[in-house]
Amino acid sequence: PVSLSVHPAQRLEELETHRCSPTNRSYMDRAQSLTQWIAIRRCYHQVQRYEEHRGARYTWIYRTRTDVVLLADTPFAAVSVSGATATGRVYTPINGMSGSRMYACANDMIFVCPRALCRPYFELLELWTSPHCTPASWPQVAPSERWGVAAAVGINAKGRAVLPARTIFADERTGAPNGMSGPPTEPYWLPPKPKKMDVHYYFYARYSDGRICTSRPPGSSVVPRRCCGLMAEALWPYTIARQCTFDHDLHQRPAVSCPRWAYKQGGVRKLECLRLMYVPPEYKAWVQPYFLRCRQMQREWEAATNETAPWPPPDHGAPKLRHRPRFLCEDIAKPNRNRYEWWHEDVH
Secondary structure (H helix, E strand, C coil), X not given: CCEEECCCCCCHHHCCCCCCCCCCCXXXXXXXXXXXXXXXXXXXXXXXXXXXHHCCCCCEEEEECCCEEECCCCHHHHCCHHHHHHCCCEEEECCCCCCCHXXXXXXXXXXXXXXXXXXXXXXXXXXXXXXXXXXXXXXXXXXXXXXXXXXCCEECHHHHCCCCCECCCCCCCCCCCCCCCCCCCCCEEECCCCCCCCCCHHHHHHCCCCCCCCCCCCCCCCCCHHHXXXXXXXXXXXXXXXXXCCECCCCECECCCCCCCCCCCCCEEEECHHHHHCCCHHHHHHHHHHHHHHHHHHHHHHHHHCCCCCCCCCCCCCCCCCCCCCECHHHHHCCCHHHCCEEECCCC
């Protein structure tokens, strides 16, 4: 790596804010996913310092989570960075958070941007830390029931009486993403998180008009531009590696989201191969070879680590629980994301 730094863990509650708090339930999801942007922002600042040091900027910036397993080389080597910048395109993989098209483009696992368009994503936390932020509540947003589906997000008469005119969406006239040239300099209103969406909505909103996808047009293999605004979905197959652990003392077993269990120290590694199938029907044939490759990798992992022990484990004299607790594999395995050692690498 070109640059490496380790920071103590920081909580969202410790951020310096003014009127808008990222921990307000109108903005936060149950997983507190916004926490990872503390480290994402630090990594971006490292990139900026190195660019200043060498006197040149990168052409692309890739952001991936540390549990991502890539199944193919980057497709962006053949993409013109000038063309992507001119059309305002940033990218996420097509198989995203779920199979629902509501979450098209709102993917926190991989994000790729031409250098000129990266800032709105990496500086996402400024939406809450800026002194110019004014929180908007559901009664001030119209139309509340159909928001993100049938109409552009806006404010009603009640909201216009108390909220600034500006908001966090891409510029309607120029198409430039919100925050592209720098932090907010004028008052703006911050919308509440749409129902059934998580905090990934906010970086998605900075590159769009705030509307979320519902479905693709009949017979079309392309997400309508209005769904993702300046974002695009890329055909880049990947999956997620999880770690499931077992508590020897309490005989606690993770939930059934992991197919095989090990009671030895270290737990079970699992590839979420079914995530690859979160694509529209017309891409099923494209993704099938990668799905089979993922399944083969899983079998090789199990064979290499002997992680095929059946449930239940042997009795080690530990106390038995009358009602065995159930845990999601993700809840057990998920580290505090802002404890990661973040770095950027100069790729030639």
